Amino acid sequence: MVEAESRLRDALPRLRRLGAVVRFDLGKDGCWVVDARTPSPVMSTEADEDPACTIKLSAENLIRLMDGKLDPMLGYTMGKIKVSGSMGVAMKLVGAIA
Template sequence: MDLQTCTETIRAKVGDNSGLNATLKFDCGSDGVVFVDAVSAPNTVSNENTDAACTITISLKDLSALLNGELNPMNGFMMGKLKVAGDMGIAMRLQTVV
């Protein structure tokens, strides 16, 4: 899955009102970022590299696996496939969306 497909998948999962009430960024390094603004109404998802309350650093391959249900978020964190910076509570709430 490429970055644009990941962005569209996250946009569909987040919808207009995800209930996250926070900003979140998936940082895929040189492959780009997916920024989720779940504070705005309706929620928006873009590829802007903007500061977020929580940043999840993850490879594009692992983000694809996460979105496809092939990678459990908690297992990915424990295995070091994703790293969380900022508000860990936001990352925990994300499990209900992704």
Template sequence: MDMQAITEALRAKVGQDSGLGAVLKFDCGEDGVAVIDGKNVPNSVSNADCEADCTVAITRDNLAALVSGALNPMNGFMMGKFKVSGDMSVAMKLSRVV
């Protein structure tokens, strides 16, 4: 799954209001970023790099697995599949989105 497909899948999952109340960025390094702006309603999902309340450093393949449901957010974190920086309370709401 490429970043555009991941972004579209995230957009479909987020809908009008994700309940995040914050900006969450998935940073896939050289593959790019996917940013969920949950501060504004309707929420938006883009690939524009910006400041975020919480950043998830993750590979594109692991993000695709997360979005598709093949990777559980809590298990992924515990197994070291991604690292979280910033506001951990936002990361805890991740299961609402993916």
């Protein structure tokens, strides 16, 4: 969990063009919300408003996705990554972190 949080924090500068709030639901490892509506995205455990997109995956799969070891489309197809909300935001997100 700590590594996933750290890796997500490291990716924040790459998310500034996202222009949306995204929730990462890591199941038993917790949830992280990234607000990338401003030039300096911030990460927290709670959102002030509903996210445009929620990505549900394990912490291990988040790390694998960020390392390029998990193809986002294959992970989605196999059910390792679940997306609710805006698919457009999810696609922009994948381009920024994967």
